[in-house]
Amino acid sequence: MIQLININKRYRTSAGTKVVLNNVSAEFPKGKSVGILGLNGSGKSTLIRIIGDAEPPNSGRVISDGKISWPLGYTGGFQSNLTARENARFVARIYGANTQYIEEFTREFAELGEYFDVPLRAYSAGMRSRFAFSVSLACDFDYYLVDEALETGDARYREKFRLAFQERSASASVILVSHNEQTIRRNCDMAAILHDGNLDVYDDLKEALKFYSYLQTRKVA
Amino acid sequence: MADIDVSSNRKILTSDVLDAISTQVRVIHALILRETKTRYGQHKLGFLWAVLEPIIMVALFVAIFAGMRNDNPGGMPLVPFMLIGIVPFALFRDVMNQLQGAIATNKTLFAFPQVTTFDVILARGLLEILITLGVFGFLLAMAHLAGFTINVQRPLEVLAGCGLMSMLGLGLGFMFASITPILPSLRQLTSAFLGRPLFLSSGLFFTADSIPSEIRQYLLYNPIMHILELIRGAFFYEFETAHGSWHYAIAWSVGALAAGLVTHQALRKKAIVGL
Numbered sequence: 118m119i120q121l122i123n124i125n126k127r128y129r130t131s132a133g134t135k136v137v138l139n140n141v142s143a144e145f146p147k148g149k150s151v152g153i154l155g156l157n158g159s160g161k162s163t164l165i166r167i168i169g170d171a172e173p174p175n176s177g178r179v180i181s182d183g184k185i186s187w188p189l190g191y192t193g194g195f196q197s198n199l200t201a202r203e204n205a206r207f208v209a210r211i212y213g214a215n216t217q218y219i220e221e222f223t224r225e226f227a228e229l230g231e232y233f234d235v236p237l238r239a240y241s242a243g244m245r246s247r248f249a250f251s252v253s254l255a256c257d258f259d260y261y262l263v264d265e266a267l268e269t270g271d272a273r274y275r276e277k278f279r280l281a282f283q284e285r286s287a288s289a290s291v292i293l294v295s296h297n298e299q300t301i302r303r304n305c306d307m308a309a310i311l312h313d314g315n316l317d318v319y320d321d322l323k324e325a326l327k328f329y330s331y332l333q334t335r336k337v338a
Numbered sequence: 339m340a341d342i343d344v345s346s347n348r349k350i351l352t353s354d355v356l357d358a359i360s361t362q363v364r365v366i367h368a369l370i371l372r373e374t375k376t377r378y379g380q381h382k383l384g385f386l387w388a389v390l391e392p393i394i395m396v397a398l399f400v401a402i403f404a405g406m407r408n409d410n411p412g413g414m415p416l417v418p419f420m421l422i423g424i425v426p427f428a429l430f431r432d433v434m435n436q437l438q439g440a441i442a443t444n445k446t447l448f449a450f451p452q453v454t455t456f457d458v459i460l461a462r463g464l465l466e467i468l469i470t471l472g473v474f475g476f477l478l479a480m481a482h483l484a485g486f487t488i489n490v491q492r493p494l495e496v497l498a499g500c501g502l503m504s505m506l507g508l509g510l511g512f513m514f515a516s517i518t519p520i521l522p523s524l525r526q527l528t529s530a531f532l533g534r535p536l537f538l539s540s541g542l543f544f545t546a547d548s549i550p551s552e553i554r555q556y557l558l559y560n561p562i563m564h565i566l567e568l569i570r571g572a573f574f575y576e577f578e579t580a581h582g583s584w585h586y587a588i589a590w591s592v593g594a595l596a597a598g599l600v601t602h603q604a605l606r607k608k609a610i611v612g613l
Contacts (some may be wrong), residue, residue, distance in 0.1 A: 128611075170451035173607065187449045194449040196376060203375055210368035211452055213361070 119145045119168065119185070119260060119292070121316075124177030126163055137163050138174065139314030147183070147259070150282070150291045152301030152322075154329045155311035161294040162188070162264055164311060168292065169262045183259025189249050190264035197238035201229055201248050204237065208252050219255045226281075227251035228274075243271065250278055263293045265300075279304065298326050361452050369453070369461035377465075389473055392428065396420045396477075399543060412545040413576040418486055423542035425474045426569050429467065429503040430562060431533050436466045437511025438528060441519050441609050448610055455606045459515045460508075467504045474500075495572030499565050502591040506561060509594030516605040541566045546581040554581070561590035 126138040137160035145151045155161040166172040168179055169188045187194055195204045202220060209219035224233050227247045237245060253261060261282070282291055295301055301308055301322075308325035309318040312332055319325035378384035399420050403411075411419050440459045447453045482488040490496060510532075518524045540562040546554055557563055558581060567582030 166449075169449070171449045172610070187451065190449075194446055196372065196446070198376055199372065199379070203372070203379075207368050207372050208450075210371070211365050211450055213364055 118147050118182055120180040121168070122178045122180065124167060124174045124179070126160070126167060126174045136314045138167070138177075138316070141177070141314075141316045143309060143316050143318050145260075145290070145292060145309075145318075148287060148290055149307055150293065150305040152305035152308040152325075153292065153294045153311060153316075154298060154301055154308055154325065155294075155296060156332065157296055159296075159311045160314075161296070161311055162190075164316070165262050165264050165292065165294045181260065184257075185260045186253045186256065186258040186262050188262045188264050189246075189253055195237055195245075195249065198236050200236055201227065201233045204248070205252050205255070208256065212256055214256060219252065222255035223248070223251045226254060243274070247274060254281055257289075259289055261289060261291045263291060265295055298329055302326065362457060365452055365454075365457045366461045366464070369447075369457060370465050373462055373465050388469055389476060392421070392425050392473060392477060393480075395424050399424070403543060411543075412547060412570070412574075414570065414574050415486065415576075418481060418488065418574070419570070420543070421477060421481060422570055422573050423566055425470065425477065426500055426503050426566060427537065427540060427542055427562065429470050429500055430507040431537065432470060433463050433466045433504060433507030434511045434514065435529070435533065436462050437508070438514040438518050438525060440511075440515045445610075455516070455609060456602065459512055459602070463504075463508045463511055467507075471500065489575065490573055491575050492572040496569055499569035499572065499587075502565050502587050503562070503569075505591035505595045506565075509591070509596070509598035512595075512598030513601045516602040516609050519609040520605065536560070536562060539563075545570070545577075546579070561587050564590075 121141055121143045124138050124141045126136075128135045128137060141164075153161055153164065163172065165188045167174050169185055170179065171188055194208070196207075199207075201223065205220050205223040206216050208214075209216040227233070227250075229244060229248060232240065232244060237248070240248070282289070291304070293301065293304055305322065307318070307320050308322050308329075309316050310325055310329055310332070317325075317328070319328070396417065400416055403420075404416060410416055437459050440462045441455050444458045447458060448455070478488050514524060514528055539557060540560055541557070546558065546563060546567055549557065564582045564587040567579035568584060568587060570577055571579035571582060
């Protein structure tokens with residue numbers, strides 16, 4: 118279970134202070150895929166970075182009973198002038214994991230072929246996300262934080278990841294952030310909606326999506 | 339009951355601290371390896387350049403000064419004299435310059451919660467110090483093979499001087515690394531108003547004794563001048579410094595390091611947001 122307790126986050130911008138998270142408290146149960154929906158600019162990435170401890174909130178706490186991954190996204194954490202192998206080794210080292218195992222697992226699972234020894238800057242977006250997912254799967258987290266990246270890559274590979282996560286769903290859960298309700302519908306068991314600094318958690322996916330489409334129409338109007 | 343609670347708390351605390359330390363050591367080790375790869379991995383000439391640059395500098399300034407004067411500075415042979423100004427100075431300037439961009443160039447790494455701005459800055463500083471010391475040793479060996487007398491009078495003091503120089507570089511480096519993301523124009527300012535003037539005025543090319551005392555008293559406010567004098571005094575049998583003060587140099591180095599760490603501690607959160 119991941120618990121958010123009274124989390125506040127503000128940004129100071131030239132246009133004044135923007136409240137991203139206004140005293141947010143929530144609970145995400147273990148073994149369920151949670152989708153976090155929010156319109157562009159609602160602070161989804163900030164929220165997931167706070168859950169992953171990549172950024173401190175102004176106040177409040179995150180409590181969890183397991184290992185949380187770093188926020189998986191397009192850029193997260195990788196040096197583009199190093200190869201996949203070198204990046205995988207780096208991740209293994211900072212997590213204190215077996216370097217050889219992480220390297221082997223990533224090489225096999227990412228299916229990058231000879232690109233495994235080519236600097237990441239030569240990769241397509243799909244190859245990058247394949248690599249990022251494979252390294253994180255190798256690290257065996259209890260919670261995977263995913264920032265939009267599922268939609269890149271081809272359909273067969275997306276399916277491979279879905280299965281890999283499903284296989285682990287007894288022990289691991291995914292928290293997936295997106296502005297796209299299709300993504301959430303396909304991949305999640307429940308959803309939370311981030312709007313105006315509040316996070317509403319719905320056990321029922323349909324209800325969440327209904328509220329989200331209302332938010333979208335409100336924005337257009 | 340209360341006693342049991344206290345002792346169990348203490349146990350958790352100790353193991354937490356040990357955990358944190360081992361994580362930090364792991365992260366810094368990983369960062370150093372990664373930094374080595376990014377700096378020297380792609381270009382095969384990368385490491386060669388680290389050695390060539392000081393050789394070219396020494397050759398250039400030896401040529402200039404040999405043409406200008408015919409006596410040896412402070413009785414020291416000219417080539418080792420230049421070498422033992424230019425390379426120790428690099429410990430200060432290159433460490434400072436490398437650290438200045440440490441947070442900005444590694445920003446994607448902060449997605450990993452265990453990687454802190456402190457680790458990134460320190461790893462880069464340690465790598466730069468190790469490389470410069472390696473280059474220093476290599477060049478001394480080369481100079482020896484080329485027929486120059488390399489006979490170090492007090493090696494430990496030379497190392498101590500190098501340590502003080504590195505601390506100065508680390509201190510200012512930590513400071514600028516933390517301020518630069520918030521105030522990017524600082525980058526130009528430090529190289530134009532700090533690196534270059536210090537390069538010319540710190541005694542890389544002259545001894546304190548060789549300049550008029552009215553000017554010398556001002557130049558001796560500069561701790562780098564003290565450290566270079568001390569290193570040369572410890573290195574050469576031919577030279578003892580009358581002006582370099584260990585007390586003054588240590589006070590500056592320790593002060594700079596403390597100021598750098600305090601500045602970093604105060605600004606590190608803002609520095610990440612400022613990126």
